Structures are given as structure tokens and as C-alpha cells.
Amino acid sequence: MSNAPALELRGLWRKFGDKIAVSGIDLVVPAGSFYGLVGPNGAGKTTTLSMSTGLLQPDFGTVLVHGHDLWANPIEVKAMLGVLPDGVRLFDRLTGEQLITYAGLLQGLDRETVAARATDLLAALDLTADATKLVVEYSAGMTKKVALACALVHAPRLLVLDEPFEAVDPVSAANIRDILGSYVRSGGTVIVSSHVMDLVQRMCDHVAVIAAGHVLAAGTIDEVRGDGSLEDRFVDLVGGRVSGEGLAWLRTSSD
Amino acid sequence: MVAHLVRLKLTLLRNALRRSVWQVVGLVVALLYGLGALAIVVGSMAVLSVQEPDIRGLVTVLLGSVLVLGWWVVPLIAFGLDSTIDPARFVTFAIPRRSLLTGLALGGVIGVPGVVTVGAALAMAGVWWRTPAALAVGVVCSVLAVATCVIGARATTSAASTLVTGRRFREVMAGVAVLPIIVVGPVIGRVTSGTTITQDLLQQVADAVSWTPFGAVWAVPADVADGQWGLAAARFGIAVATIAVVAFVWDRALAHALVNPAHQKVSSKGRGLGWFDRLPATPLGAVTARCLTYWARDPRYALAVAVVPVLAIVLYIVSPGGGVVLLIGPIAAYLMGWGISADVAYDGTAFWTHVAAPLRGTADRLGRVIAAGVIAVPAVTVLVVASALVADQPHTIPALLGLSFGVLLTSLGGSSVLSALVVYPVQLPGENPFQTKQGASTASVVSQLVGWLAVMALCLPEMILALMSVRGGSVVLGWVTLVVGLVLGSVLLTVGVRVGGRTLDRTGPSLLSKIVAFA
Structure with a gap:
């Protein structure tokens, strides 16, 4: 199973009420890749990532993590995954240090390992000074960082990060990019979703463009973008640019 | 307008x-x-x-x-x-x-x-x-x-x-x-x-x-x-x-x-790892430690505990010197045991941490039960003994303990099953505690009612025994009540945790998506 892809999605479907959020997504994420998932708002990125990490049951389809069926053996497969979901809360009445410890213990790590890794992670993410503060008092960016620490603490083989850079300041974002880069170089696999094309183009080696619940393009960055920039290619694929001429009345300051 | x-x-x-x-x-x-x-x-x-x-x-x-x-x-x-x-x-x-x-x-x-x-x-x-x-x-x-x-x-x-x-x-x-x-x-x-x-x-x-x-x-x-x-x-x-x-x-x-939008000030700092240091470094220990921390830090749990002394005072005022005050033990046992029946809903979307981790449903259930039990068992014991002494009927203590522990264990078991099946919108921590959530009333009222009836029905044996013992003044029957309450309650709790755990293994993701939809 060593050469199986880190993540393989086969024919994933998910409906919410009458709305089809994800309609038949197939995707192969090679082991050791830094994979970007891009798409407009409401494209189904979060839904896809939730189904890939065991947080949301697909209506149809299979999720294979390193060749193992996630939804058939959730307990075994979840130990291989590190997850950072978007738009959910944390157990924010714990301190930052307690929260990372909690995540580590839930993964079955022993006390010494958790303690050592929590200290390392807090230092790497510049949270040491706030380690004893309750997470509820953290800013949005600090919350993102402590959630990332929770995803990393058990050294998973596959990291799935939904919007990891949202609200994070530029210095911390650069630190996180370094951490993720060296993690990929050491053999791990990272999937990130983002709106920021520029970031994905610089950071990732693979990318998939998702819109309206379908994969529009997938492959290495160079394959997908061709001659232009990723952003131009994305706009080509997704469409929907409107000119700003329509809102002439918005220029209140001109008169 | x-x-x-x-x-x-x-x-x-x-x-x-x-x-x-x-x-x-x-x-x-x-x-x-x-x-x-x-x-x-x-x-x-x-x-x-x-x-x-x-x-x-x-x-x-x-x-x-x-x-x-x-x-x-x-x-x-x-x-x-x-x-x-x-x-x-x-x-x-x-x-x-x-x-x-x-x-x-x-x-x-x-x-x-x-x-x-x-x-x-x-x-x-x-x-x-x-x-x-x-x-x-x-x-x-x-x-x-x-x-x-x-x-x-x-x-x-x-x-x-x-x-x-x-x-x-x-x-x-x-x-x-x-x-x-x-x-x-x-x-x-x-x-x-x-x-x-x-x-x-x-x-x-x-x-x-x-x-x-x-x-x-x-x-x-x-x-x-x-x-x-x-x-x-x-x-x-x-x-x-x-x-x-x-x-x-x-x-x-x-x-x-x-x-000045509602904003909960919790400016106190945690010292060290608290319960996480004192309990075994296992997933079960971690869940227990987290729940205990929440019982102390989350006002929604504190509220469940705060009601109990108020209730004791009310019962005493209703009939000073009478036997009504003896009811406080069983009632408190029910309130505290049933207090975790909305535990998953109380977690809110943070429940994803449990869904994403390789955590078995039984460990989740048992951790919550132990945390509630650590608080409820001493509280109920003190209330039973104190109420019996206040009412000057110390011979009722074994019967009341049997009834109270029976009710506590049974309602903990019932909560374990219920909270793996139903979630409904509740206050998030830090929200105005005096607001109810839209849609809360229906699901909560129906599930609370069904759960209450189920717990009452399952506690009937110790209820009848306790009533006979207290009415008839029989101490022997009191000890029988204690044994029956403990044994029957433990069996029901075990069943509840098992069934609830297996249910949660199956329903975890769908509970989470329901909670996300509330938010």
C-alpha cells in the first residue's frame, strides 16, 4: 500500500436538502504532494474536505486514505489524518496548552510525548506567551494557529487544512508555510483550500479547481495554469467576472 | 417599521x-x-x-x-x-x-x-x-x-x-x-x-x-x-x-x-494543565478531564448545579419539619444525571474534535458520565444525609440513598443514549443565558419528556421499595432499596453507555452536521 495515493476520492456526492453541494467528485492526491484546492464561494470545498476527513457522511462515493477506506474503518483511518476545519468552534474554555494536550491524548499519544510536542508547537506558532490563556480570548488568527497545532500534534501522514491562512497575520503565515513545507519534504502530504490564488501558486505543487460541486481541472500547478497565471486560468474556468461599471451611484465622494 | x-x-x-x-x-x-x-x-x-x-x-x-x-x-x-x-x-x-x-x-x-x-x-x-x-x-x-x-x-x-x-x-x-x-x-x-x-x-x-x-x-x-x-x-x-x-x-x-454586545469575560488564566495532569493520559481520561474543566468553567453547567441548593430551600420552605424535604436527594440526582442529556449539543460545533479523532463512542460516553458522576455522587450523598437529618428521619437514609443512586445511574445511562441520538440548538457558551434558541423548544421538550418517562419507568423498582420503606419505617427494606438501586442502576448505566457509544459511532458525523446547520 506504500505507493497508494495519500487521498483518493471516488464519485463523492452530497446533498443538503434540495441543494446538491458536491456532485460526483473524483480526485487523486499523490503521497508527498502539497495540494491546493481552489474554488469560488459555495463551490463545495468545505463539503468535500469534511467528507474526506470523516466529519460529514457522503451520500455516495468512497474515500481512500493511503489505500484504506475511511468510511469503512473510521477509527483506524482517522489516526492517519490531521484536520483543520473551517467555520467551527474549538473547546474554547480550555487554555491553548490544554487544547493541544486534549487533541494529542484523544489521538492516543502518551503524556510525555504530548507535553513535549505541545511545547514545541506553541513555540513554533508563537503562542507560548498565551499558552495559559483560555482559547475563547484568542484573536481569530491565534485561534487558527492553535487549531493547526491540534491538527499537527500526532504527526499525521495526511494533513487536511480548510482555509488555514484566513485571519492569520503575514509573519505567522510565513512561519506556517515553512512548517508545512518541511513537513512535505519529510514525506507528509498536505491539502489546503484557499481563495488566494497567488498563495496556492507559490506554495503548492498540485492544484484542483472546484466549482458548483465538480472538479473543473486538476493536476500539477504547471499543468493547470498552462501559460498564464493560476488566477487568470481560474477566472477562465469558473467565469462570472462582471465589470464594475454598473455601480455608478457608489461614487458618492465624487460630487 | x-x-x-x-x-x-x-x-x-x-x-x-x-x-x-x-x-x-x-x-x-x-x-x-x-x-x-x-x-x-x-x-x-x-x-x-x-x-x-x-x-x-x-x-x-x-x-x-x-x-x-x-x-x-x-x-x-x-x-x-x-x-x-x-x-x-x-x-x-x-x-x-x-x-x-x-x-x-x-x-x-x-x-x-x-x-x-x-x-x-x-x-x-x-x-x-x-x-x-x-x-x-x-x-x-x-x-x-x-x-x-x-x-x-x-x-x-x-x-x-x-x-x-x-x-x-x-x-x-x-x-x-x-x-x-x-x-x-x-x-x-x-x-x-x-x-x-x-x-x-x-x-x-x-x-x-x-x-x-x-x-x-x-x-x-x-x-x-x-x-x-x-x-x-x-x-x-x-x-x-x-x-x-x-x-x-x-x-x-x-x-x-x-x-456593548454580550461578551463573556473570562479573564482568569488557567494554571498548568489542570485535570489533564491528574487523570490518566488516555482518550477516556482526556474526555473526563475536559468535561470536568467545563463543569467548572462553563456557566451552562454551573447553572445545573446552582439550581439544586435553590430547590432544597424551596422544599424546606414548602413544609418546614415535614417530609417533603426528603425529596431533594432523588430530584437532585435526576437533575444532575439528566444534566448531560444535551452534552453533545452543549459542545456545539467543537464536537468535531471528537468526530475527527479516532475516539470510540463508548470512551466519549463514559468520560462524560464519569465527570458528571464525580460531581453528582458526593453532592447527592450530602443532600440525602442532610435532608434526612433536617427532617429528623435518619432511618430513611439507606432507602433514600438507594433511590437517589438508582435515579442518578439510570438517568446518566439515559442521557448517554439520548445525547447520541438528538441534538437541538442550545446557547453557545458566552451567549446571553436568558435567550432560548429558535427551534429549541420543540425538540428539547419532546426528547426531555420521552427521556423523563423512560427514566421514571426504569426507576420504578427502587421507587416502590423506597416508598414502602419510608412509609412503613422499615430499615431492612431500606437496605434492600440501596442494593437494588445500586445494582439495577449500574446495569442500566452500563447498557446506556454501551448503546449510546455504539449509536454515537454511527451518528457522530450526522450529529455534527446538524449542529453546524444550527450555527
């Missing part, structure tokens, strides 16, 4: 009903219940209106005062106030505050309690049909009374919610809950003892109450009927002043809340 707000409230109600069948069922049940209560009020008012000797004034003042008091106090200790149109949502719109207040107040009447109150108030005015002048005044006063109820409820909750941000929550909460009960307690005590109650006493109470904000508005028509125009004017003045004061309080509180 006022019409807009009322229409918004109606639209929200309609959409909520469209969203789920259970909402409709819940509303129908509530409506039947409310209409039943209303029918009783209207029927008794019809009888009352021709009753001789004339006690119309007496009854309307007492009943009306209880109604107003209920609107003012109940949201503070129980259900909270419907927050479907939360003033905070209108911060960014340029709505004059006067329109906002009027709209919100009218919106507050929409709903079963509001409709029943309006009906009851009009029925109480209808009592005066034999005296046209009193009837006319009565209708006006009924409208004022409804306004007093609705605006007063908003005033007490918004004033209280500005007080309870921060750590003082528990103390203030207990204080707020205890005050009215201490006032009402002696009255209930006399009613239950049944001997000292006379019409004279009631008349005295009614006379006193009719000068208070709760009763004045209801006494005006009676004064008019008696031709006491001076008294009527004075009490009418009190009624109008009451509305002015509560409207002012609400207005001030709202003005404050709009620019």
Missing part, C-alpha cells in the same frame, strides 16, 4: 415550521396545552362573573398578579426568552429605538404564551360584563396588563443579562432565582398546610398586592365597579408608572446592549 418587525417574526415562525415536522408537532402540542389552560380560565371567569358573594376583584387580582410575576421571573430561571428577533441583529440598521422597542414588544406577544395571556387578560376583563363602565375600563387595563407582562419580561431579562456577564454569573443567578421564591414560598406553605387559609387572608393578600406593580392594573376595574373612582385612579397611576419604568429599564438596557 413596527409592522416590518412583526411580519419578520411571523415569517421566521413560518420558516421554522416549514423546516421540520417536529416543529409543527411541538407547536400543536404547545397550542393545545395553552388553549386548554385558556379554556379553564375563560370557564372559571364565566362562573366567577355570576358568583355570589362577589369575589371577582379578589380572584382577578390574585390570578393576574401571578401572571405578571410569571412573565417577569420565569424567563430568568427557566426557559429563557425567545430570541428569534434579537435586538443585536438590528445594530447596523438605522431603526429609531422607539420603533424597535414597539416592534419587539409586539413580536413578543406572537407565540403560544403571548396568545394565551392576551386571551386570559380579556377573559378577566369580561368578568365585569354586568357593570359596563368596569368592563370598558377592564378591557383597557387588560391591554396595559399584557404590555406590562411582555415589556417587563424583556426588562428583567435584559437588565439581568447585563449583570451576569463574567464570573459572577453563578451567585447572581442563584440570588435572582431565590428572591421571588422566598417571597412566594411561605404563601405556598400555607396553602399546602390548608388549615390557616381563609378568604380573609386571601383578601388581605389581594389588597396588598393590588398596590404593587403586579396587581394594580388588575384591581382598577374592581374599584370602578365599586364606584371607588379615587382608588381606581391611584391604581391606574401605579399601572401606567409600572409600564413606564419597565419600558425605561428595557430601553436603557437595550441601548447599552446595542453598543
